[in-house]
Amino acid sequence: MVEREDPAVRLAPWTADDFWLLERKNEPVMTEHLGGPEPAAKLLDRQRRYEAMSAREPAAGRMFRVVLEPAGESVGSIGFWEREWQGEPVYETGWGILPEYQGLGLAVVALRELLSYVRAHGSPGRATLHAFPGTDHPASNAVARRAGFACLGEVEFEYPPGVPHPSNDWCLRIGRP
Numbered sequence: 001m002v003e004r005e006d007p008a009v010r011l012a013p014w015t016a017d018d019f020w021l022l023e024r025k026n027e028p029v030m031t032e033h034l035g036g037p038e039p040a041a042k043l044l045d046r047q048r049r050y051e052a053m054s055a056r057e058p059a060a061g062r063m064f065r066v067v068l069e070p071a072g073e074s075v076g077s078i079g080f081w082e083r084e085w086q087g088e089p090v091y092e093t094g095w096g097i098l099p100e101y102q103g104l105g106l107a108v109v110a111l112r113e114l115l116s117y118v119r120a121h122g123s124p125g126r127a128t129l130h131a132f133p134g135t136d137h138p139a140s141n142a143v144a145r146r147a148g149f150a151c152l153g154e155v156e157f158e159y160p161p162g163v164p165h166p167s168n169d170w171c172l173r174i175g176r177p
Helices: 016-025 040-055 106-121 138-146
Strands: 008-013 061-069 073-085 088-097 128-131 150-158 164-173
Touching (some): 008 106, 088 106
Antiparallel strands (some): 008 061, 061 073
16 A cells, blocks of 8 residues: 655744635635634734734744745634633644535544644643544544544633633643753
8 A cells, every 4th residue: 555645844933914814714615613704803813923923932823824835825824813712721722624625534644743842842841732623523533533632522612712612631741842
């Protein structure tokens, strides 16, 4: 059996020029498992937050564009940020690949790239990275599993904030030496 070679991606820090990607990720097909499209004002606020993340120290979190190489096409986004979960300081991650690029393994490769970044730049006080895909989202759950995360079980996770949603708590130890 011939092994399929993973596609090559690079993570590019989020910039002011990336609002178009937020607009694409706000389409109904992309937000089906996230409570639906957000109003324009919320997208502008999200853009400001993503840009601000790029200005902070790397350990505080980052948002990235997922860039398919060698073509240089932006195909989605991925990021990590600080949060407290069940009384512990952790990192949370989330990702989204544009519909025309889904099913190619790009999210898994991007998540592995993100893990390398977090291990190199993350805070030693945040030893785990969590992802909370909805239980009704098999593709995102498969991404977490294929990237080496362990499923800790089903939880009620609020997304959008204030709206509980049945989700799986996927966790990966990222502690640095």
